[in-house]
Amino acid sequence: MLVSLLPCLALSLAAAQTAVFMDSPADSAAACPAHFTQWTSEPHAPYSPGPLRLPTMRPPAHCRTFASPLIDQLIADVSGQITDPDIRQLFSNTMPSTLDTAVAWHTANSSAGDAPYPYTFVITGDINAQWTRDSTNQLLPLLPYVAAEHGLQALVAGLVNMQAEQMSAYPFANAYKPPRRSRLTPGENSWAKSDRVVPAFDAAKVYEAKFEIDSIAAFFKLSAAYWRQTGSAEMLDLSVWRAAVGSCLKLLARLQMPTYGAEGRLGDPVVRFARTAASATETSFGNGRGNPVRYTGMVRSLFRPSDDAVILPFLVPANAMLSVELVHLADMLDALNITDAAHTDSLVARRLAAEIRQGILDHAVYSHPTYGSVYVYETDGYGSQLVMDDANVPSLLSLPYLGFVPKDDPIYRNTRRLVLSTDNPWFFNGSDISGIGSPHTGFHRVWPMSIAVAALTSDNKQEIVEAVGMLARTTAGLGLMHESVDMDDPTNFSRPWFAWCNGVVSELIIETVRRFPGAL
Numbered sequence: 001m002l003v004s005l006l007p008c009l010a011l012s013l014a015a016a017q018t019a020v021f022m023d024s025p026a027d028s029a030a031a032c033p034a035h036f037t038q039w040t041s042e043p044h045a046p047y048s049p050g051p052l053r054l055p056t057m058r059p060p061a062h063c064r065t066f067a068s069p070l071i072d073q074l075i076a077d078v079s080g081q082i083t084d085p086d087i088r089q090l091f092s093n094t095m096p097s098t099l100d101t102a103v104a105w106h107t108a109n110s111s112a113g114d115a116p117y118p119y120t121f122v123i124t125g126d127i128n129a130q131w132t133r134d135s136t137n138q139l140l141p142l143l144p145y146v147a148a149e150h151g152l153q154a155l156v157a158g159l160v161n162m163q164a165e166q167m168s169a170y171p172f173a174n175a176y177k178p179p180r181r182s183r184l185t186p187g188e189n190s191w192a193k194s195d196r197v198v199p200a201f202d203a204a205k206v207y208e209a210k211f212e213i214d215s216i217a218a219f220f221k222l223s224a225a226y227w228r229q230t231g232s233a234e235m236l237d238l239s240v241w242r243a244a245v246g247s248c249l250k251l252l253a254r255l256q257m258p259t260y261g262a263e264g265r266l267g268d269p270v271v272r273f274a275r276t277a278a279s280a281t282e283t284s285f286g287n288g289r290g291n292p293v294r295y296t297g298m299v300r301s302l303f304r305p306s307d308d309a310v311i312l313p314f315l316v317p318a319n320a321m322l323s324v325e326l327v328h329l330a331d332m333l334d335a336l337n338i339t340d341a342a343h344t345d346s347l348v349a350r351r352l353a354a355e356i357r358q359g360i361l362d363h364a365v366y367s368h369p370t371y372g373s374v375y376v377y378e379t380d381g382y383g384s385q386l387v388m389d390d391a392n393v394p395s396l397l398s399l400p401y402l403g404f405v406p407k408d409d410p411i412y413r414n415t416r417r418l419v420l421s422t423d424n425p426w427f428f429n430g431s432d433i434s435g436i437g438s439p440h441t442g443f444h445r446v447w448p449m450s451i452a453v454a455a456l457t458s459d460n461k462q463e464i465v466e467a468v469g470m471l472a473r474t475t476a477g478l479g480l481m482h483e484s485v486d487m488d489d490p491t492n493f494s495r496p497w498f499a500w501c502n503g504v505v506s507e508l509i510i511e512t513v514r515r516f517p518g519a520l
Helices: 007-015 026-031 036-040 069-079 085-094 097-101 132-148 150-169 190-194 213-230 238-254 316-336 340-363 410-419 448-456 461-473 499-515
Strands: 103-112 115-122 196-198 206-208 272-274 365-368 372-375 427-429 434-436 484-486 489-494
Touching: 036 097, 069 085, 069 132, 069 499, 085 461, 085 499, 097 103, 097 132, 097 499, 103 150, 115 132, 115 150, 132 150, 132 213, 132 499, 150 213, 150 238, 213 238, 213 316, 238 316, 238 340, 316 340, 340 365, 365 410, 372 410, 434 448, 448 461, 448 499, 461 499
Parallel strands: none
Antiparallel strands: 103 115, 196 272, 365 372, 427 434, 484 489
């Protein structure tokens, strides 16, 4: 779809069949930043000729962590269709952010079993660990192009293999340390020393074990998206991948069960997470169990995509994402036709998807006095419902982006009006930036990600173009996206090196160029 948008790109495919993992030459290593947090915190020349004078934030070519000639050509071709010099510079900075700075380890020939398979470890940016959710979203903007470049395909396949290795052992974790064979120095999570977690895990492999169902959905999503784009599983270690899928499906089915079983007795918690913390968002109620739930068909979670604790354990947008990706997973399993066990897993995935979707419709729709029927953010099966939205994806705002409903779904339209207003307690309307924030970063802080998602789920040309302009104006003059921005002071932001949001914004710009030629 996107390749057809770019006439020059098709001509360049033959010359761009390999991507190269970059090792800095010894004589130029001194010129490379010691840490990309330093690099992304300072502007670098040359600057765009527009009024914002946005800097060039790609590191020198020999310092980049992965090189793809195809993506470089894509950047050039899309940039050629953008007349605003500041937005053109923003796109050139954000599109390759993960490739340039966050591919911490990639090998195309690591042995797994009897055959060589690629492996890739992708860090979030300034945190030296791999989140399943973040790493999936960081590479998703590259998926439309993987079939056209072997090296890019190996990079994404390597992340699928890495996630499968991690999830097969610890499907309840949300972030992982690099494997020993990578010889990377693992990041250390000082909080984790006080964690009380069930099941137990190897601290040399798991960075954090906050159970978040969107992490499992993200693993399914990357796997199925890779398979759909390439039509091949040749680079995937299917034995490990199948083990991971089986572990995840069993865990999800167990987490559909209510808190109280026969005669009102506490059932198996399945997963627990508690820690000594100053913030309630960092631990779970009930000694790590979470608040009680009744059976609805949905799957309970302990934490949100923000890594903040849920209040009511049926996290609706995460369940919505899960219901979509379980169907995609089942399609992949059926097409691969590996074993009878895989067919059984396909049936389980489809059953779970249907039960989750029905559970959302039965228990997560609220009749709001102002907006009518809306989706709630969290619920518990007892009738309690939390009306809000959080900037992190999956979110209620992102439901069409996730594929759960079309943009014109009437309940979604009502929900959208609510969450993009001050009737959402985490929507902030500032003098410089307006959008949804998160308890994770506190009051009056807007996440640029929410602005990008609002535009990606809109059909209004003016709204989309204004959103891109707002994103360009609120980078604190650094030309990259940040986690959160003070609504009245864009120079007050969190996380200068946050690769996921850069990818979402680049996806928005490509989609805007495709849908509205000349608008940017």
